[in-house]
Amino acid sequence: MDASRSQIQSFGQTEINWDKLEKTKFFVVGAGIFTGVTVALYPVSLIKTRLQVASKDAGERGAFSVIRGILRTDGIPGLYRGFGTVVTGAIPTRIIFLTALETTKAATFRLVEPFKLSKPTQAAIANGVAGMAAAVCSQAVFVPIDVVSQKLMVQGYSGHATYNGGLDVARKVLKVDGIRGLYRGFGLSVLTYSPSSAVWWASYGSSQRLIWRFLGHGSTEHEESAASLWTIVSVQAAGGIFAGATASCITTPLDTIKTRLQVMGPEKKLTVREVVKGLVADDGWKGLYRGLGPRTLVCERSIDLPLNNRELVCS
Structure with a gap:
């Protein structure tokens, strides 16, 4: 542990190497934290989804009007429609994501070290490559969960069908479209989350360094100084905010299109081009950025474990 703390306190080192982690504790702690974050931010994700699929004549077009409408008709439980499906599928998805992320990050760091790049540049490259690889691997599990949960999120809203839970959604999708129906929007999901994850992790890693x-850690006079836990958490939080805003601004249009494709019923077989034309016709090009604010807050799908918890699972 002392060696790990020394590594953490050195300039820019806010990660513990993958080979030094006790994997079982890492995944248990990670799943617990991720579930807690999902509980806290799930209503924001639901609001984002509803904003993205709202029709032109929908009465609820703003975040606050959507919240009022949900609370009026369903109360607090309405903010958690589809939550059980998300949690059930998110845990294995998260394990796949973290495994691919950490192993790829470690391998990429080793590959770029001989080039003698600056620490922020090394971090941006290694984290970006790792984030993209992790997103691609996890989409095979996540997309069906995404399709089912988003249909539950918007059921009865703006003309969308109603269901009796996640299994009912899956059964009806399989009956109409087969297994392909559960993977509707898979290509766009990869195109959305791969660059989003790459941008998030690249921004997160480099901004922290x-x-x-800027704080002076890594300079000669600070080599022996230990950053406080509050400072470490604050730096990580600032990096996460910057990364989330950057990734959301770049990938929200793809996310909006993907969401519309995934929630449309079997009677609607729109292409990507037709979805884009509809959004632009309704709201102009800003229609592609529906739900940008909430999406910035729910970019936690790619957030790494907090540093203090990574210390806990270091062997």
């Missing part, structure tokens, strides 16, 4: 440099 820049912040540490």
